[in-house]
Amino acid sequence: EGIKVGMITTLSGGGAGLGIDVRDGFNLALKRAGATDVEVIVEDDQQKPDVAVQIADKMIQSDQVDVLTGIIWSNLAMAVVPAAVAQGKFYLSPNAGPSALAGAGCNQNYFNVAWQNDNLHEAAGAYANSAGYKNSFMLAPNYPAGTDAITGYKRFYEGAAAGEVYTQLGQTDYAVEIGQIRASGADSVFFFLPGGMGIAFMKQYAESGVDIPLIGPAFSFDQNILQAVGDAALGVRNTSQWNKDLDNEANTAFVEAFQAEYGRLPSLYASQGYDTANLLLSAKAKADVADQDAFRAALEAADFASTRGEFRFGPNHHPIQDIYVREVVKEGDIYTNKLVGVALEDRGDAYAEECKM
Amino acid sequence: MSDVILDIRGLEKSFGALKATDGVTLDLRRGEIHALIGPNGAGKSTLIKQITGEIRQDAGTVSFEGQAIDALDPAARARLGLARSFQVSSIVPEFTALENTMLAVLGAGGGVFRFLRPALADRGLTDPARFHLEQAGLALRERVPASALSHGERRRLEIAMALAMRPRAFLLDEPMAGMGAEGAKDLTVILSDLRGEAPILLVEHDMDAVFALADRISVLVYGRIIATGSVEEIRANPEVRRTYLGEDA
Amino acid sequence: MMLLSEQVLNGLQYGMTLFLMAAGLTLVFGVMGLINLAHGSLYMLGAFACAWVAGATGSFALGLIASLSAAAAAGALVEVVVIRRLYARDHLEQVLATFALILVFSEGARWVFGSFPLYLTLPSALSGAVMLPGGLQYPLFRLAIIGVGVAVAVGLWLLISRTRLGIRIRAGEADREMVAALGVDIARLYTAVFALGAALAGLAGALVGTIQSVQVGMGEPVLILAFVVIVIGGIGSIKGAFVAALLVGLTDALGKALLPSLFARVMEVSAANGIGTALGSMLIYILMAGVLIWRPQGLYGARA
Amino acid sequence: MGRDAALNTAVFAALVAVAFGAHVYGAPYVVTLATKAAILALAGVGLNLALGYGGMVSFGHAVFFGIGGYVTGIFASHAAAGTPVTTFPFTIAGSAEMLGIWPMAMVVTALAAVVIGALSLRTTGVYFIMVTLAFAQMVYYFAISWRAYGGEDGLSFYVRNSFPGLNTFAPLQFFAISAVLLAMAMAFSALVTRSRFGLALQAARANRQRVMASGIRPFALQLTAFVLSAAIVGLAGALYADLNRFVSPAMLSWHMSGEIMVFVILGGVGRLAGPVAGAGVFILLEQLLGGVSEYWQALLGLLLLAIVLYAPGGILGLLARGMRRV
C-alpha cells in the first residue's frame, strides 16, 4: 500500500536554490528505488512562515498526507512542525534542526535527517582546537540561528574570544566587521553567514588584505554558492556531515546519479533530501504508515544506506553522525570541497537530555 | 462694545531681504467694507495670511473682537469667526459643490467628531449649504464634483463657502477675480448686503467693484499702508493714481 | 584610534555605495515623482547582465557596458509599456504596477539565470588592497566605487540644476500637461529619463554586486535603503541624497562598530552584543524618523 | 450609491459563498484560504480607512498587524504555560479567550498607533510613507532579536484560542468568526466615511489648507482615523495569529505592509469592499498559478500588471464601470 508525502519547501525567491536541491535529491531517491507508490505533493512556501502553515493545513486536511517534509528554514519549521506532529503526522526534516525541537519540544513523530542546528558549528569549534587556534573572532547574524551558531562553536572551542560580533540579518556590506577583525588580533575567524551574506563577506574579506584564516560551517560553502564566491573561498576550511567525495557506495552512486539526472554537482542539501527519501523508503518497506507505532519504530531503526556512511538516530530522533572538515579547492573550472579530516565522531547533540518522549 | 472688530497693529513680515508687510496698522469696523488695494506683490495676501494665522508675523499683533489672537492656529481663528476666501480657489476637488459647502458649515458649526450618522442626511449641514450655494448662483450645480466646475464656477463656490461659515468678519482675497462681468455684478449686490451681517476686509483689483462697495479704502504699497480714506479721497490721491491706478490724468 | 578612523572611512565608503544605489531612484522618484518599486529589479538586472557578459567574455568592462545597456533598455521598455499609462493616475496604482514588475523581473531572472548566485568578481586591475597615507589598508575597488559615486553625484546635479533638460524634467513633474502645451515632448523626455535612471540602477548593481552577491532578490534591501536615503535628503534634491547617503553610511558603520562596546560598559558582554546589534539595525530608521520629525521635508527638501 | 452598496454586498457574499460551498464539497483547505482572505481583507479594510479615505499612505501597517498577532501569541502561550504575562505594575494572566484577547490586541495596537501616528503625521506624502516604514522596521528588528518570544523563529502556540460556543478548530466555524468581524468592520467603515467625521477626513486628505480655514484641525482628524485604522488591523493580526497558531516577525515586515497595501490597491482604493476583492483575487491567483509553473510569481506579476493597466480604480472600479454599462 502506498504512502502520501507532503513536501513544503522554498521554490521561489532568493532562497529557492536550497529547496530545489532538497526536492531534487528526494525525487532522485524515489526514482532510483522505483517507488511508484510514494506520492509526493510539492508546494512552494515562498520562505514565508504563514504560507508554510497554510500549506501544511492543506496537506493535512485536504490531501490527507501521511508524512510531511521539505522545510528549509528554522523559523518555518517552528511554525509548522509542532502543529503537524500534534495532529499525528510524521515530519522528516531534511534541513532545519532548531534546538527547541531537539530538546524540550521534541516529539516522537518528528525526525531530523540532517543535523541539529548546532552540529556543524560545534565541529568548527573542535576543528579550531585541533588546528591550534587560540584566539577566534566570531561572526554571525543577529537571530536565533546566529546565536546558536556561536554558542555551538564555543561549546567545543577552547581558546579565547578575540571578538564576538552579530551582524544584521541580510546585511551585504561587511567593511565594518572586517575592520574589527583586522584590529582584533585574532588568529582565526569563525563565521556563520548563510546564502548571499556569506558570498558578500568572503569576497570583501579577500579584497581587504586581512589574511587571518576563516572557518565556517558548510552552509557558506555549498556547491552552488562556491561558484559565485570564486577564488575568494579557496583554501577555506569548513565543516560538514557530507561531501561529494565521501567514500562509500551509497554516496558514489548518489553523486553520479544526481549529475546524470540534473547536469550539476549535488550539494549538501541534495544529499539531505536524498537521505530523507531513503529513510522513508526503508521504513515503508518494514511497516505500514497507518500503523504509527510500527512505522515509527521502522524510522528509528534508520535502516538505510546513507550518503554519509554511518547514520543512526539518537534518543531525540536527531542524527548521531561524523562531521568532517573540508577544504575549498578548484577542480578544473569548478570550485568544490575536498575532505581533509574528521572534526567530530559520532556526534549527537547537546539537547537530547532535555527531550522527554 | 467697541466698533472695531479686527485690529491690526504694526504687522511685519520679511521673506529674506524682502519686507512683505512693513508695519501695517489697519482696522475693520462693524458694518463696513474696508477695501485693501495695492500693486501686485504689495503684500495684501501676505497680510491676510497673517490675520488668519497661516503665516506667523515677525512683529505686531492682531486682535479680534478685543482679544489678541496671535497665539492661535488657523483653525482656532476660523472657529472664532474669521472666514477667508482664497485668491486661488481652494476647494476639495473630489467633493461635489454641496459637499464642499457642507464642509464650511461643519467647520463653523462644530461637531466634527460624529462618526455614525450620514452627513448627507444631516439637514443641519445640507440646508445651510444649499442656501449659500443658491446665494452664490450655484444652485443648479450642487451635485457636480468641484473638479468639473469651470473656473468662474469655482470662484463662486469659494464665495459660497465663505458665506457658509457665517463668520463674524470676512477676509476676501480677490473675490471678483474670474467671475465674469455678470458674476461681478451679482457679487457686488451680495457683498453690499453682507456688510450688515459681518464686516468685510476686501482685497480686490476690480476698481469698479471697490469704488462701488467700499466704505473705506486702504492702499498698501510694498508692505506699507500709504493712505487710508473714503472712496473720494483715495480716488483723488495723486500717488495712488500714479502707482496703482496707472492713470496719468 | 586607527580602528575609529578606519570605521569612519568605512562609513563614508558605505555611504557612497548607498548613494550610487539611490542615484537612479533620485532621478525617477525625486525628480519625475514616480514611486518605482522596481528600481531594485533594475539594479539586479544590471548585476546579472554584468556577471553574465563578464563571465562569457572575461571582460569586466564589457560587463559594465552590458549592465548599463540592459538596464536602460529594460527601463525604456517598462516606461513605454507600463509606466507611461499611469502618470495620470493615482500614485498608488504606480506602486501596484511596479510591485507587479518586481515579481516579473525576479522570477524572470531566476528563469533565465537559475536559482543559484552568479559569479562576478573584480577585474584584476582593481582587486586587492592599497596602503592609504596613515598606514591604512583599503580595498582598491571600494576606492573606485567612491570615485564613480562622486562622478555620478556631480553629473546628476549638473544635469538637473544646470541643463535645460533638467529644468524641463522638473517642470514636467510640476505640471506635465502645461509643459507639453509649451512644446516639450514630455513623453519622450520621460522615457529618456526613466531609461537613464534605470541605467544608473544597473551600473550600481554591477559595481556593488561585484563586492556583494549576485542573486535573485538582491535588489530588495537596496530598494528600501535607497528610499531611506532619498527621503532623508529631501525628495528631488541630489545634494540632499548625497549628504543623506553619507550620513546613513556613517551612522550605520559607527553604530555597528561602537554600540555593542558601549553597551558592554554597563552590562554583560553577550547581552550587550545582542542589544547593541539590534539597536544597530534600527539605527538608520531611527535616524530617518528623527530627521523627518525634526524636518518634515527632509534635509534639503523644499517645503511643500 | 445604491449600486455601490449592491456591489460591496455581492463581493462579500461571494467570499462567504466560496467558504460554505467548499465546506459542503468537503474542501476544508479552501475554507482555510477563504478565512485567510477574510482576515487579510479585514486588515485591508482597516488600512483603507487611513489610506483610502484619510489619504495617509502608511507603509508601516504591518506593525499593527504584528502587534495584534504578538499580543495574541503572548497571551496564548502564557495561558498554555500557566505563567503570567507580566507581574509589573500588576499581574496580568495569560488568556486563551478570543473575546478577552481581541480587545487587548486592539487597545495595545491603538496605543502604538497614537504614538506612531502623532509623530508621523508631522509629515505628509512620501515622507509619511517612509516614516511609517521606519517605525515598522524598528519594531521588526526589535522582534527579531527579542529572544523571550522566539526572535526570528517566531512563537508557536499549537492550539487556537477559544470562542464561547464555537469550535475554533473547525475551519468553517473559524471562518464564520472572521467573516462576521469583517462584515462589522466594513459596516463601521461605511458609516464612518459617510459621517461628519468622514466628510472632514476626506477633505483633509485633499486639501488641508481649506480644512484649516474652515476651523477644523486636520491633525486631530487624521490621528483619529489612523488609530481606528490601526485597531482594526490589530484585530486582523490577532485573528491571523489564531489562524496560523503562530506569530513571527514576518508579520511585522515591510513585505506584509506592502501586501496589505497591494490588496487595497488591487481591489480599489477607497472602496468599501476593495480589500475583500483584492485579497480574494490575489489569494485565488496564488493558488491557481502555484501549480502552473515553478516561475508562477512571474505570471502573477503579469496578471497584476494587466489589472492595473486595464482596470483603473482596481477590480471594484472595473466592476462598477461594468455595472454602469449594463
Place this chain on the structure above:
Amino acid sequence: MSRLLELEAVTAAYGPVQALFGVGLGVDEAEVVALMGRNGMGKTTTVRTICRMMPATGGRIVFAGVDLLRLPSHRAAQLGIGLVPEGRRTFAPLTVAENLAVAARPGAWDLGRVTALFPRLGERLGQTARTLSGGEQQMLAIARALMTNPRLLILDEATEGLAPSVRHEIWAAIRALKQQGLSILLIDKSLKEISAVADRAVILERGETVWSGAMADVTTQIADRHLGV
C-alpha cells in the same frame, strides 16, 4: 488676409460629460479675436482643445494649414500656438528664470525683452514661482508664453488678478503685439478693454458658438443677452 486658425463644429467631452457641442471660430493672421461667454459656457474648454490638452470628439481644427485634430499637445505648441492658461499654472518649484527657460524657443522674444515688458519679473528671476504674488505669477505666465515666440497667442483671462496699472500695461502690450503681426485669441471679462483691441468676437453659450462677427457689432443688446451685462 489668410486664416491662421480655423475651428469647425468642434465637439469635446470630459469623460462622459459633453462640454462642447459645436464650436466654430476663425483667427486670421495679425488679428485679435475675443472669445466670450458666461461662466461655464466652454471658453476654456475650447482653448484646451485647440492646444490639444484634451481630445476633440468631432469637428475640424486647422492651424497654419495643418490639421491639429490628431496631433499631440507639444506639436501644436511647436507649430506656434502659445498659451497663457487659465489659473496661470506656473511651475511652482522652479525659479522665474527657469520657468522662462523651459519653453524658450529662438525668436524675437527673449529674456531681455520679456523682463523689459515686466520689470518686476526681472527683479525676481531667482525666486521660486510658488512664492510670487498672484499678479507676479500672471505676468510670468504671459512672459513664458511669449518666450515660445508663438504665431498665435492664446490668453485665457490673462489680466485676472492684476493691478489696474499693470492691466493697462498688458493691454498696451497686446496692442503692440497685434501691431507686430501676432495673432491673438483672447478671453477676458472686461468688455471695455476687449472692445478697444479685438477685431472680431465669438460668443459661446452651453458649448456652442451662438454669435460671431465684428467686435464693433457687439451691441449692448447682444452683450446683455449672452454675457449678462
